[in-house]
Each structure stands twice: as C-alpha cells, then as structure tokens.
Amino acid sequence: MNTQLKQIYSAEKVQRFELLFLFHDKEMKGFISSKDLPFILRAAGLLISDKEINDLQVKEKISKDDLFKLLIQLKDKRPVKQEIEASVKVFDEHNTGFIDTKELMGIVQQIGDEQVEKDFQLILNSVKGKENQVSIDSLVNLLMKE
DSSP: HHHHHHHHHOHHHHHHHHHHHHHHHHSSEEEEEGGGGGHHHHHTTTOOOOOHHTTTTOSEEEEHHHHHHHHTTTGGOOHHHHHHHHHHTTTTOOOOOOOEEHHHHHHHHTTTTTHHHHHHHHHHHHHBBOOOOOHHHHHHHHHHHO
C-alpha cells in the first residue's frame, strides 16, 4: 500500500499522512474516527467538500490501510498549480497581483461549507499582504505547499 502511495505522493507527504493517522488514533488501536476524515483529507492537501466526503460512505472506524486507499482513490482531488493560479487571478480585476480579502471571504461564505470557511480564514491569516489584500503568489504557493 505504501508503495502505491509513494508513487503518487512524496515520501515526506506519506510520512505526514502516517503522523496524521497516529495523531488521530486516540485509542492507539489502529483506527481513526470517520469524524476526523475531513480534517485529515484537507490536511493531506485534497480539495474536497464535506458533501464529497459524506458521499464516500466510509465506515465509522478507519484503518491506516483504508485511509491510504482513500488517499489513492482521491488522488485527482489534488490541486494543479495552473488551475489554482487561473482560479485566483480571476479576482485580480486590476492585474495588481493582489486580491481583496473581503471579496474572497464573501465567495467562500457563499459555498456554505463551514469547515471550508474556517480553513480559508486560516489561509488568509497566513498570507495577508497589504491592508485587506492577499498576494496571489503567496496564496497560490501556500495552497500548493507539499
């Protein structure tokens, strides 16, 4: 299983997945709760909504092998840099290299996914540039970070 995962993700990222699993295996029995899955999948860098996660119909308790199978199955949910750049640049109306944070938060709030909103607020706090502005390059680099 690890071999397949390493063909898709870097060795460092696979190690991070293992650490995420261990951190969430609170009872140390080799299982995590399905309630932890949204956080783990997003921490793994996947762009996935709560609805998509619910549609996966996973068991209440998930083994490390099952998590790794999910990460392989969801490999297409990894963002591609050009897609992210193109999506973000749409909001740079004056071609300044910056986006208004209020406008971005408004869009995220329209998605209606509370976890996405919380995650995005953390992202904004990490890349804020000038007053109420986010650097497009910083935002794209953060979103692509392995």
